[in-house]
Amino acid sequence: MKGAGSRHVSSKLLKTKALLNNKRLIPHIPRTKRFNRKTLQRMLRRYRMVYLKPVHGLKGIGIMKAEKRGKKWELRHETKADLFKDVPALYRSIRRRIRKKAYLVQKGIRTLRYQGRPFDFRIMVQKNEQREWEVTGIVGRVAPPNRIVTNRSQGGTCMPARKVLRPSMKKSEIGPYVDHLYRLSRRIGRQFRKSYPNVWQLGVDIAVSRKLKPWILEVNTSPAVTPFLMLSNRSMYRRIARLVQWNRSRNAK
Ligand SMILES: Nc1ncnc2c1ncn2[C@@H]1O[C@H](COP(=O)(O)OP(=O)(O)O)[C@@H](O)[C@H]1O
Ligand SMILES: [Mg+2]
8 A cells, every 4th residue: 555545654754744744743853855965055054963864764774964073074874984175075975875866864963872872762652442542662772882873773772761861861850751752752643643544553763852852853654663672671562562463453354
């Protein structure tokens, strides 16, 4: 199935568009444009640090980060970093790497760190037996040293969400903050379904800025359960697996 009736949506641009229909989500969505010479120039002027991602990408593959460094421009990809004298030179280098592949350019978020390494969250939301969106799991994902992505397939480490937040806030603030992320994730679920009514689960990637603002990096319509298997406590995993089974049997009828 393709289009609005499908259960899997791969275009990061279309998925962002679906969420932008909700006024309360807009402040949490980093500006995202299809990559070209003009949008790169504009976005760099505005934000000075941007992420470049394949429109149909996954697992952190092909992701780059461009940032102003003194008078020069730096391009990071995997563990490498190159410097360019101006934006046109930077653009040419990005083009050589991506060729004709569709990319997007997104405002870069300066995220919280854990032991000096950037992290974000993977939050699982699923439709439950009451046909409501339920948050069934949250895991912190910490980037390996010298990497710009937190994906497990790129060497990222999964950790309990409360643990990665601990250095950034008081103990008493963690519970309410996680609740806030849960409410945001359920809202994402409800909004997403307005455009894609057959979707019943989402893996939401949320980064937190140094001012503690949550930013939605992307939503996955075919989220893996493996990050939740990395936690020693299996209760989230069990609930996720339960609802996968429940929704599959319901859809099969
Ligand atoms: N705008 C951004 N600002 C900061 N980090 C980002 C941004 N976009 C992506 N990242 C980092 O790259 C990782 C992968 O990006 P994501 O959009 O989730 O693509 P993928 O589908 O490859 O997982 C994120 O988990 C995060 O660590
Ligand atoms: Mg992701």
